[in-house]
Amino acid sequence: MTTRAFRTAIIGAGPSGFYAADALLKNLESVSVDLFDRLPTPFGLVRYGVAPDHQKIKSVTRLYERTAKDERFRFLGNVEFGKDLSHEDIRHHYDAVIYTVGASADRSLGISGENLAGSTSATEFVAWYNGHPDYTEAFSEVSAKQVAVIGMGNVAVDVTRILAKSVDELKETDIADHALEVLKNSQVEDIYMLGRRGPAQGKFTTKELRELGELLNADIVVDPAEMEVDDVSMKSIEGDVIANKNVEVLTAFAEQPLSGKPRRVHIKFLSSPTEILGEDRVEAIVLEKNRLEPTDSGYINAVGTGETKTLPVQMVLRSVGYRGVALPGVPFDERRGVIPNKDGAVLDAPNGEPVQGEYVAGWIKRGPSGVIGTNKADAMATVEVLLKDFENATLAADDAKTPEAVTALLEERDVNFITFEHWLELDKYELGLGETQGRPRVKLTNIQEMLERIRG
Ligand code: NAP
DSSP: OOOOOEEEEEEOOSHHHHHHHHHHHHHOSSEEEEEEOSSSSOOTHHHHTSOTTOHHHHTTHHHHHHHHTSTTEEEEBSOOBTTTBOHHHHHHHOSEEEEOOOOOEEOOOOOBTTTSBTEEEHHHHHHHHTTOGGGTTSOSOOOOSEEEEEOOSHHHHHHHHHHHSOHHHHTTTTOOHHHHHHHHTOOOOEEEEEOSSOGGGOOSOHHHHHHHTTOSSEEEEEOGGGGOOOHHHHHHTTTOHHHHHHHHHHHHHHHOOOOOOSEEEEEEOSEEEEEEEOSSBOOEEEEEEEEEEEOTTSOEEEEEEEEEEEEEOSEEEEOSOEEOOOOTTSOOBTTTTBOOEETTEEESSTTOOEEEEEEEOTHHHHOSOSOTTHHHHHHHHHHHHHHHHTTTOOOOOOTTSSHHHHHHHHHHTTOOOBOHHHHHHHHHHHHHHHHHHTSSOOOOOOHHHHHHHHHO
C-alpha cells in the first residue's frame, strides 16, 4: 500500500488536454498531472487554429491558466511523444495516460490535379497564418485572383474571411507577421466557397456565416436560384435552429446587391470538384453539378448529374475536414482517423479489447467535430471512465512514478522542456510586443527563438 499520488500523463496541451487535466484535479484529491506538448507553447488549436480576428474565442485560455496554477499540475512543453518520451516511458512513469492530440492532418479530395502547385489544404493555410512553427514558409505569395475554397464548414468560412479582409483589418489581429507580409500583396478578387450539398446542409454556425455578409472589403454573392431549398431538405432541418437560421441568412445574402467592394465572396452550392486543371500550377477547377437525394437513414446525399463547368481559379484550398494521425505505439483506427476507444477507454483495435490505463479525449477520440467548448464535456466523460476504472485500485509503491523521475529522464536526454512559468514569460513578451504595435499579440513562430527568449 502506498499513499503516493495517482500519476497521470496527458499528451497534447490543446483544449481537450486542459479540460481533462481540470476534470482530474477537480475530482481526485491525490493526483499529479503532467500535460505534455510537442511545441513549447500550450493551448493547441486555440493558438494555432482559431482565426486571428476571433480574439474573443481565445480568451478561453484564462480558464486553462487557472488549471495550470494548481500545484498538482505541470506543463511540459517541447517534449515529443514517441521521440523524447516513448510509449514505454510513459507507461513506466505514470498510472494512466490520456491522449488529447487532436487531428492535425487533413482529408483529401482524391481528384486529379490535387497536388498541383497552388492546391493545398485549408489546414495548412490556417497553420501558416496563425504562426505554427512547422508552417512558417508554407506560402510565399498569394498571387491568385480567383480562389476556390472547397467545403462548407467553419474552417472554410475562416479561410474565406481571412482572404477577403484587407491588410488594414488584419494588422489589428495577432496574425503571424510573415502572413501579414504576404497578404499585403495579395491579388485576390474572387473567393468561391463551394459546397457539394445545398444551403440547408451547410456545416457552418450562423454567427460565422453572418460575418461573411458584413465584410468591409468584400461583397457577398449568392445565386438566388440556388436558394430554392427543396421540401425534403426543409423537412430534414425541422427543429434545427442553426440550419434554419443559416438558410435565412443565406437567403438575405442572395438579395444583397453588390456595392463595388474590391473583393467578392461567392457561396455556391450543389457543386463537387471533379478535377483540378493546370500545367505546373492550378489554372482552373472542374465542378460537377449535383442534385440532392435522401437516403433511408435520413441523410441527404449529393449525387452528380454529369453536368460540368470549368471555373478559372489559381488557388484551391480544400477544407473538407481534419484527420487524426497515429501515435507511435498507440492503437489507431485508420478508417476513421481516431484512436479506437469505448467511451474514452482506448481499445487495442476498433471493437477490440480495452488497453489498461490508456484513455483518449477530444478530436482524436470522436473525430473533428464541435466547437472548443464541446471538448469540455467530452474530456469530463473520459475522466469519469478513468476514475471508475481506478476507483478501487491499490497503487503500487513505485519510486519511478514521481514527478522528479520524469524531469530527470528528460534532462538526461537533453530535452529542453518548457514549464508553464517559462510559457508565461514568453506570453508576456508576445503581449508586450503586441502592445507596442496596437495588436493583441505578436507571435514568435520559431522554436529556437522561443527557447532563446525563455533562456534570456
Ligand atoms: P466540417 O464542419 O466537418 O465541414 C467539412 C465540410 O467539407 C462540409 O461542408 C462537408 O460537406 C465538406 N466535404 C467533405 N468531404 C467533401 C468532398 N469530398 N467534397 C466536397 N465537400 C466535402 O469541418 P471543418 O470546417 O474542418 O471544421 C471542423 C470542426 O471545427 C467543426 O466542428 C467546426 O465547427 C469547428 N470550427 C469551429 C470554428 C468556430 O467556432 N469559429 C472555427 C473553425 C472550426 P458535407 O456536409 O456534404 O459532408
